[in-house]
Amino acid sequence: MARPNDEVETLLKEYADLIAITAGDAFKARAYEKAARAIGGYPDDISRLDADGLRGIPNVGRSIAEKVLEYLHTGSVSAVEERRARIPAGVRELIAIPTLGPKKALRLYEDLHIGSVNELAAAIEADALRDLKGFGAKTQENILHGIALLQQTGGRIPLHLAVDTAEQIVAELSGVTGCKRCTYAGSLRRVRETIGDIDVLVAAKRSAPFMEALCALPSTAEVIAQGTKKTSIRTTKGVQVDLRVLPPESWGAGLQYFTGSKAHNIRTRTLAVRQGLKLSEYGLFDVDSGQSLASRAEEDVYARLGLPWILPTLREDRGEIEAALRGELPEVVTERSIRGDLHTHTDLTDGLASLETMVAAAAERGYAYYAVTDHAPRLYMQRMTDEKMLAQRERLRELDGTRHRMRLLHGTELNIGPEGDVDWPDEFLAGFDLCVASLHSHFDLDRKAMTRRLVRACENPYVNVLGHPTTRLIGKRPGVDADWDEVFAVCARTGTALEVNAQPDRLDLCDEDVLRAREHGAKFAVNTDAHSVPHLAQLRFGVGTAQRGWLTPEDVINTWPLRRLRGFLAKGRSG
Incomplete structure (x- = not known):
């Protein structure tokens, strides 16, 4: 079940939206959003805290702590219920559409009496929004994209x-x-x-x-x-x-059958038929005699079909059967393969834990190396300065090797500008051990401009990793439009790793893009983009996505020994 922390995070985020709709108080709404993030990223179970303990969490003041305690004790919050009651259900349904904010949802309801996703889609098709200020052609196109995303995820x-x-x-x-x-x-x-x-x-x-x-x-x-x-x-x-x-004797066959995918199972059943066998959730049987030939273990079922055991993440009928028959099934990356995390944040910018806390938590995971990559100055709300970054570097050098001999890398997450430029001049960038570069704005550039932007960033000799490359948020925001085959080819040519971002609302690159990029010869980094200690454990989701993309340790730079990694990070620069 979800942790109490996660439940409260969801509730406070909803309350922030409700405040924005009913009062338009941006400051108050932002305060609840910050508190929601802080509670979601808090490493311990908040249900064990009293009011003083809750107020010890960053961005959680007295009023918010009282609401959290009310929810933990009763399962609801009267202030939230009161705000919900003031907003028609139709408006709350519209808020679920990615790209459609709470204020626009309320306007649609009040001005045009639109109170459902289907009504909004029909209104756009009928050009009923043409005279509504703030709902131009581009906005309507974005809303339709959002509706499509919502329908794709459905109840998933x-x-x-x-x-x-x-x-x-x-x-x-x-x-x-x-x-x-x-x-x-x-x-x-x-x-x-x-x-x-x-x-x-x-x-x-x-x-x-x-x-x-x-x-x-x-x-x-x-x-x-x-x-x-x-x-x-x-x-x-x-x-x-x-x-x-x-039945215990059918465990292996049942596990294979109910794991799927449907397409993978069709292929295994076809193999069985060709050998005069029948495969079901109860076992692998000889058609003529009815004798059970394999059923207790998945490995036995696959072996009787002439196959090695196939990892569940590969069972999507993407060529895994053919590869297995040829003896060419990849030995994919695992969590144990990962030697370090190359994209993480601290409370110097938008993280929730100190440098010392994040380093200690990473060391407990057994990493050989670990990178801290706080945001660069163009993400203005983080208020980064040269002095802050250099002071962090000095402290990081002091900590280097002091936690289970784990080596520390000082990096940054740069912002890719509309023209492909990044924060800081080359002479400052040269001081970092690695640079992750990511898109944080201007997501609506056309395909040609976006491709040029990404290519230019990858060609920068100081950019080592393209962070969450498409910028997608699952069910909330589509990825940017670019010629990804060109971008992947440039990454391979320039020695820029593509990130598989393990945050479960990103998983970016997705598995299908990973497969495409791998064909171009690109390398990858499986990172958590952790903003708190609990986020470090989300590596499992990134690794699962990497496995679905058939990545081996050779493909993933943060499985490599530190010396080899440093060679890659040098990116051909002299000196």
Whole structure:
């Protein structure tokens, strides 16, 4: 289930939106947004804190702490409920559209009585917004993009929230008497970026205790269907969970079957048919005799089909069967392969923890090296200066090697300007160990201009990593329009690594773009872009995305030894 921290973060973000709609108080709304981020990134469980403890979290004052305690004690906040009651449900539905802010949503409702996503789409198609100030052709185009994004994600769950729910349920069911094995399967096991529903599997001789236990969980809000082989529930967060109990002897076949993907399973079943076999969730059987040939372990099922075990993240029918038959299945990158994180932030800019705290947390993860890359000065709200950055560098050099001998790299996240230029002159950039360069503005440039912008940034001899390259936010903002094949080719030519950003609302590059970029010979960096200690653990999502893109340790620069990494970061510069 979601941590209390995450629940409160979501609530405070909603309250910030409600304030913006009902009062237009930008300062107050911003205060709640900051508090939401601080609580979401707080490393400990906030439900264990009293009012003083909550006020010890950055950006959490007395009023916000009181609301947090009210939610933790009662499950709701009267001030939030009151604001919700003042805003029509139709406006709240419109706010869910990416690119459409709360003020515009309220105007659409008040001026044109538009109160649903479908009504808004129809109004744009009918050109009904033409006389409404602030809703020009470009704005309407952006809104339609947002509606398309909303419809694509539908009721799908973000990866990290699905993992939280699944792991809690697996932990609960694993403690039921008679449980031999328990795990989640489906698209979640394949680490897809969004999840439709959660598939949980149990191996046991009797199913009834597990079906009853699932229905009785405090997080279960509704029992959709309950049977001896399958039970479906909906959690208090609206997530559907399907539980299947398998005979222990069928565990491997069932896990393979329910992991999918559908296309991958069609290919394995086709292989079985060609060999006179039948593959189902109960096992691999000889068609003539009905004898079970493999079923207890996934490895056995694949081996009987003449295949090595295929990692779940590769099971998308993207050539993995053919590669496996040729003995060319890649040994993909794993979390253990990653020697260090090359994109992280501290409270010097928009991070939530000090340099010392982030370094200590990284060392506890067993990293050989770790980079701090706070924002550069053109991201004006962060108020970076040369003096602040140089002071951080001096402190970082003092800490270098003092935490489990972990080496520290001083970097920065540069801003790519509209023309492809970056912060700071070359002589200042030369002092950094590495530079990540990212798009933070001007997302609406046309394809040609955006491509030229990215290419110029990659050709900069001091830019080592292209951070969250497309800038997409899953379900909220589409990626920028560029000729990505040209960008990927330039990255390969210039020695600029493409980031696989592990933040679960980014996962940028996505798996399909990773596959394309890899074909061009580009290298990659799997980074967390951590703004707090808990964010460091999100590396797992970036690694899963990298695996889906078939990346090996050779493809990923932060799996390399430090000496080799430094050679790459030099990017051909003399000296």
